[in-house]
Amino acid sequence: MIRIFKNFFxxxxxxxxxxxxxxxxxxxxxxxxxxxxxxxxxLNFDTLEIICNGCRKCEAACPQNCISIKKEFKDGNYxxxxxxxxxxxxSFCGNCVEACSIHAIELSYxxxxxxxxxxxxxxxKLDLVKQAEYLIRDFxxx
Amino acid sequence: xxxxxxxxxxxxxxLGVNLYIVSFLNNKIVSRSELRRGYKGYKKGGAVxxxxxxxxxxxxxxxxSIWDIFIFVFSIVLWSVVPISYNYYIIDSSHNxxxxxxxxxxxxxxxxxxxxxxxxxxxxxxxxKRISQTLSLLIPLLxxxxxxxxxxxxxxxxxxxxxxxxxxxxxxxxxxxxVFFISILLQIKLMNLSEYNQFLITDNINKEGEGISRLTxxxxxxxxxxFLISLLNILYLGGWQKLYxxxxxxxxxxxxxxxxxxxxxLERSISGISSISRLINLNYKxxxxxSIVNLAITIVFFILRNVYFII
Numbered sequence: 474m475i476r477i478f479k480n481f482f483x484x485x486x487x488x489x490x491x492x493x494x495x496x497x498x499x500x501x502x503x504x505x506x507x508x509x510x511x512x513x514x515x516l517n518f519d520t521l522e523i524i525c526n527g528c529r530k531c532e533a534a535c536p537q538n539c540i541s542i543k544k545e546f547k548d549g550n551y552x553x554x555x556x557x558x559x560x561x562x563x564s565f566c567g568n569c570v571e572a573c574s575i576h577a578i579e580l581s582y583x584x585x586x587x588x589x590x591x592x593x594x595x596x597x598k599l600d601l602v603k604q605a606e607y608l609i610r611d612f613x614x615x
Numbered sequence: 616x617x618x619x620x621x622x623x624x625x626x627x628x629x630l631g632v633n634l635y636i637v638s639f640l641n642n643k644i645v646s647r648s649e650l651r652r653g654y655k656g657y658k659k660g661g662a663v664x665x666x667x668x669x670x671x672x673x674x675x676x677x678x679x680s681i682w683d684i685f686i687f688v689f690s691i692v693l694w695s696v697v698p699i700s701y702n703y704y705i706i707d708s709s710h711n712x713x714x715x716x717x718x719x720x721x722x723x724x725x726x727x728x729x730x731x732x733x734x735x736x737x738x739x740x741x742x743x744k745r746i747s748q749t750l751s752l753l754i755p756l757l758x759x760x761x762x763x764x765x766x767x768x769x770x771x772x773x774x775x776x777x778x779x780x781x782x783x784x785x786x787x788x789x790x791x792x793x794v795f796f797i798s799i800l801l802q803i804k805l806m807n808l809s810e811y812n813q814f815l816i817t818d819n820i821n822k823e824g825e826g827i828s829r830l831t832x833x834x835x836x837x838x839x840x841x842f843l844i845s846l847l848n849i850l851y852l853g854g855w856q857k858l859y860x861x862x863x864x865x866x867x868x869x870x871x872x873x874x875x876x877x878x879x880x881l882e883r884s885i886s887g888i889s890s891i892s893r894l895i896n897l898n899y900k901x902x903x904x905x906s907i908v909n910l911a912i913t914i915v916f917f918i919l920r921n922v923y924f925i926i
Contacts, residue, residue, distance in 0.1 A: 477881070478884075480883070484648035487650055494651050494652050
């Protein structure tokens with residue numbers, strides 16, 4: 474009997490509380506800090522060049538083998554030529570971020586990546602750079 | 616004849632509007648008590664959703680059982696004797712309460728029969744279980760109604776309501792009200808208001824989108840729920856008596872929706888009482904003794920008042 478009354482008052486109080494569910498495409502919540510989304514290549518803001526030097530540590534650390542890097546020899550130094558990432562394979566584990574010694578790669582908060590075509594999930598160097606807005610957690614409330 | 620047709624039209628209109636409001640209210644209450652939003656966020660708060668959800672049943676047809684048709688027809692016929700408000704009834708008789716109860720008992724029997732039929736044969740064990748379950752709910756309800764009849768010395772709804780112009784019957788019959796309320800709450804739970812447990816529902820309508828038989832079953836279930844709440848309203852809560860400046864019709868609506876909201880919330884809260892045996896135990900050990908005590912007290916008061924003129 475006591476349990477019934479307790480349940481009744483909990484249900485009654487819930488009528489005046491804010492619903493927990495959101496109507497996804499129209500309403501969105503702020504995603505949690507530290508959430509792992511699409512990887513992003515960082516830029517050096519002084520020179521506006523990609524920080525990555527193509528050392529291939531992230532390629533070695535990736536458990537899904539979704540990263541492939543090509544180096545180029547330029548001006549007496551090795552530099553990054555191609556950086557390909559297959560998002561269809563990526564599990565967003567973050568191993569590449571941990572493996573990078575010069576902090577050239579990080580995970581953005583972008584997670585809406587549904588595509589009809591598998592080829593569209595294959596990101597190149599420039600695709601991974603153009604994601605500055607997805608570093609802000611509440612970008613979707615705008 | 617025209618007046619009669621007009622009355623029938625009004626009653627059907629009121630029942631239709633009520634059906635819409637109640638199905639909307641029920642969905643909202645059930646969902647908000649679970650911290651959900653209820654109907655999908657269509658424009659105007661999902662106001663059109665009850666229509667669209669009823670339309671989806673028509674998409675696929677299933678054969679009716681004879682009991683489903685009986686239930687559907689009788690749940691509509693029931694409203695010819697039960698007044699929604701003052702003057703909103705078709706058959707004006709001084710024994711309306713008796714007719715309404717007889718029709719309701721017939722409906723319950725049809726429901727038990729419809730549940731007891733499997734797709735191909737009649738299941739006796741299921742029938743016996745359901746009969747004992749429904750009797751355990753019906754007998755206390757009838758006893759508490761009998762107490763009201765003794766109190767008001769009438770079987771006419773109008774006289775019962777008019778006798779409450781000063782004090783509602785709930786004051787004289789608190790135990791009877793409690794028994795009646797618990798009984799109708801459990802009956803409504805059996806009729807599956809929130810579509811969770813399925814005791815008094817036939818096998819062929821449990822599946823999603825099973826066609827028009829589900830729609831009619833849902834419709835008749837709602838009409839029976841309206842009847843039970845209206846009966847509670849008339850017998851215990853003063854019916855269409857006006858309160859200060861508020862007119863009778865508005866009072867009926869306020870009381871109806873308030874009781875419905877409480878029932879919908881309580882129906883969610885008593886999810887623990889789900890097995891048939893537990894329910895029968897509860898009814899025979901709690902409801903039946905209480906209703907007998909209530910009836911005995913009422914009879915004693917009746918004798919002291921009308922035979923010995925003591926009170």
